[in-house]
Amino acid sequence: MSLVEVEDLSVAYGAQTVLLRVSMRIEPGEIVTIVGPNGSGKTSLLRAIIGAVTPAKGRIIRAAGLRFGYVPQRLHIDPTLPITVARFLQLPGGVAPADIAKALLEAGVPNLSSRQMSQLSGGQFQRVLLARALIGKPDLLLLDEATQGLDQPGSAAFYRQIEAVRLSTGCAVLMISHELHVVMSASDRVICINGHVCCEGTPAIVANAPEYRALFGTGTGGAFALYQHDHDHDHDHTHEHNEAVE
Amino acid sequence: MLEDFMMRATLAGIGVAFAAAPLGCLVVWRRMAYFGEATAHAAVLGVALSLALSISVFAGAMVVALLMAFTVNILSGRGYAMDTLLGVLAHSSLAFGLVAVSLLSGIRIDLMAYLFGDILAVSRTDLAVIWGGGALVIALIGWRWSPLLTATLNSDLAYASGIDPKREQLVLTLSLAIVVAVAIKVVGVLLIAALLVIPAAAARPLSRTPESMAFVAGAIGGLSAVLGLWAAYFLDTPAGPSIVCIAALIFAGTSILSALQTNI
Numbered sequence: 001m002s003l004v005e006v007e008d009l010s011v012a013y014g015a016q017t018v019l020l021r022v023s024m025r026i027e028p029g030e031i032v033t034i035v036g037p038n039g040s041g042k043t044s045l046l047r048a049i050i051g052a053v054t055p056a057k058g059r060i061i062r063a064a065g066l067r068f069g070y071v072p073q074r075l076h077i078d079p080t081l082p083i084t085v086a087r088f089l090q091l092p093g094g095v096a097p098a099d100i101a102k103a104l105l106e107a108g109v110p111n112l113s114s115r116q117m118s119q120l121s122g123g124q125f126q127r128v129l130l131a132r133a134l135i136g137k138p139d140l141l142l143l144d145e146a147t148q149g150l151d152q153p154g155s156a157a158f159y160r161q162i163e164a165v166r167l168s169t170g171c172a173v174l175m176i177s178h179e180l181h182v183v184m185s186a187s188d189r190v191i192c193i194n195g196h197v198c199c200e201g202t203p204a205i206v207a208n209a210p211e212y213r214a215l216f217g218t219g220t221g222g223a224f225a226l227y228q229h230d231h232d233h234d235h236d237h238t239h240e241h242n243e244a245v246e
Numbered sequence: 247m248l249e250d251f252m253m254r255a256t257l258a259g260i261g262v263a264f265a266a267a268p269l270g271c272l273v274v275w276r277r278m279a280y281f282g283e284a285t286a287h288a289a290v291l292g293v294a295l296s297l298a299l300s301i302s303v304f305a306g307a308m309v310v311a312l313l314m315a316f317t318v319n320i321l322s323g324r325g326y327a328m329d330t331l332l333g334v335l336a337h338s339s340l341a342f343g344l345v346a347v348s349l350l351s352g353i354r355i356d357l358m359a360y361l362f363g364d365i366l367a368v369s370r371t372d373l374a375v376i377w378g379g380g381a382l383v384i385a386l387i388g389w390r391w392s393p394l395l396t397a398t399l400n401s402d403l404a405y406a407s408g409i410d411p412k413r414e415q416l417v418l419t420l421s422l423a424i425v426v427a428v429a430i431k432v433v434g435v436l437l438i439a440a441l442l443v444i445p446a447a448a449a450r451p452l453s454r455t456p457e458s459m460a461f462v463a464g465a466i467g468g469l470s471a472v473l474g475l476w477a478a479y480f481l482d483t484p485a486g487p488s489i490v491c492i493a494a495l496i497f498a499g500t501s502i503l504s505a506l507q508t509n510i
Contacts, residue, residue: 052405070406077399080446082453090397092392092407116454132403142406160308 002027003140004049009020009058011044018044020196021058026140026182031166031173033187035180035206037215040194042176046142049174066140066245069133069171071126073144076164077117086113089132091097107131108161122149126158139222141165143175155179159186180216181226251366256367256475258376259489262441263467265380268387268460269421270446271469275398275456281318281333281419282439285426287336288314290343290435292427293360298350304375308427314339315419319412340435345427363434363486365475372431379428383421390417395456423482432460440490441467448497466496 002025011019019041026032034042047053049060050106077083104110107130112120121126126146133141143162147155163186166173175187179201190206192198198211206212272282289307296306314335321331347357359367368376378453387394397404397411404411422442429438446459447468474489481488 047402047405050406052402068406070403072400072402075403078275078277080450081398081456082450082459083399083456087455089397092396092409093403136407170427185501223440 001060001063003063004174005058005061006045006237007044007061009048009055009060011041011048011053012056012076012129017056018192018195019048022193022197023058024191024197024200026172026174028139029166029170029172031162031175031186032189032191032238034176034191034193035212035216036198037179040079042193043144045193046070046144046174046176050142053055057153063139067136067138068169069136069138069141071133071141071143071146071177073148075129080120084113085115085117085128088117088128089113089135091132095135100131103131103135104128104164106134106161113215122141123154123158126150130158130161130165130179134169137169141171141173145174145176145178147177147179169240197229248363252367252475252479253370254370254373255365255485256472257430258365258373259471259475260468261373261376261380262425262432263384263445263471264464265425266438266442266465267292267430267445267449267464268384268391269425270442270444271449271456271460271463272387272394272398273422273442274446274450276326276328276418278332279439280329280336281422282426282442284318284332284336284339285311285314285419285422285427285437286430286438287340287343289426289430290360291339291346292343293430294346294350298346303430304427307430308423311422311423313427315416315423319416319419320422322415358386359434360430361434361436362484363430363437364433365432365485368402368432376428376432379424383424386417386421391457393419417467433489437486437490440493441470444490444493444497445470448493448500451500466493470496 005025009019009022009024010017018039022041027195034045036042038099044053048055049062050070056058085098085104086097089095089103101110104112107125107127109127109131112128117128126149132144133143139226140175141162147158150158162173165171168227185203187203189201191200191213192206192209192215194215198215199206199209201209273279276487288310292307292310293303295310295375296303299306318331318335322328344357355406382483385492393409394414394417395406397414398410401411404414425442426438429441445463449459449462450465470489474492475485477483477492478485478488
């Protein structure tokens with residue numbers, strides 16, 4: 001039984017169709033990444049899955065009792081709204097203090113609970129968002145450009161955290177990312193969309209697909225090759241590879 | 247020393263301040279500060295219509311305020327930014343209200359009473375309406391507080407938690423309409439928005455959680471009502487504006503206090 005089954009989904013804002021006849025599914029425990037150029041409808045697909053946009057056509061079947069953990073692309077908290085990390089994690093309610101401490105630990109930011117949200121650094125903020133997504137013990141974690149605003153070591157550490165969370169909780173992960181080489185290394189399956197599904201499969205298959213190369217060129221293919229090279233080595237060479245990418 | 251009418255006025259002011267406090271916080275957080283303005287201005291139209299149809303002013307104001315609330319709800323998220331939308335609706339509804347009043351031949355309305363309120367003329371029935379409506383609003387907001395707060399933070403986070411942000415916004419606009427309708431007699435159309443926004447803004451530097459901000463805003467609003475009426479009594483100034491002046495002074499005080507604290 002799939003967690004989410006998207007059938008023939010079209011999404012339109014006014015006259016503009018952003019997604020056309022997209023079909024996909026997410027199985028329990030897998031990490032699926034959506035890649036695609038700007039404006040390709042990646043975020044709309046995620047928002048349709050959580051029910052924030054109404055499909056123009058098609059349907060989305062969610063497993064009964066499915067719990068989402070969602071990390072949005074941007075979260076702006078108005079400076080007039082005072083809120084501590086602990087209170088933010090409690091919302092919308094029914095969360096025990098012990099669970100808050102545990103989620104912060106899992107997200108890699110213990111000891112933040114009494115801080116104001118507005119005083120957090122970009123990296124801390126993203127991790128608190130991750131903690132909030134984890135707190136409801138989700139079956140499916142949705143990440144929309146979750147490492148935006150993090151530097152490369154920060155985002156690499158963030159993705160390692162996601163892997164660790166998947167291993168410990170067994171939740172499925174559906175994420176959007178621009179950092180192709182990182183994403184390619186972490187995913188079980190990659191879906192490349194550009195208004196429609198261009199191609200889909202394991203990272204190796206997608207990276208070699210002509211549709212993917214047409215969208216991202218061979219430069220990112222190179223990044224993928226770099227990742228494979230990375231994968232051959234167990235020890236930590238990331239800073240050298242980072243320089244090589246730049 | 248204080249007369250009976252002063253007692254009723256004080257109770258009325260405190261009732262409106264308490265009901266307005268949590269709403270004012272939500273309005274400030276959502277950058278909908280003009281919403282109170284729009285709803286209140288629409289209420290002028292309601293007053294005019296209720297006098298023309300000879301129904302109760304409270305009912306007329308309520309109906310038009312609700313219509314305004316629904317209009318904003320429907321139009322928001324259809325291409326106009328909230329502040330533009332509220333600006334258009336606030337000013338045009340006041341204009342239509344004033345024009346409608348002038349067309350009512352044979353009926354003389356003391357428009358000033360509705361624009362600036364007449365808290366000193368509050369009757370026992372008015373008091374019951376204010377506290378009844380206020381209690382209803384506080385119960386409604388208290389019941390929906392967590393979902394409302396989640397939807398205020400981010401609508402997609404709300405959806406992911408199974409909350410419908412549009413429904414929560416409806417709860418908020420409904421409550422605002424009720425508060426405006428019950429408060430119109432006390433502080434008047436032009437000052438309702440002030441009583442929503444100023445205590446909440448004054449409470450911000452003193453608060454670390456959303457809940458404490460709502461409580462502190464209530465306390466500041468209540469204090470403004472008491473001190474404002476006291477000032478009006480002894481200085482012979484208009485009551486509604488005096489209340490708002492006190493609230494503004496408290497806002498200045500807490501702002502300066504927080505500025506000093508961050509500089510030390």
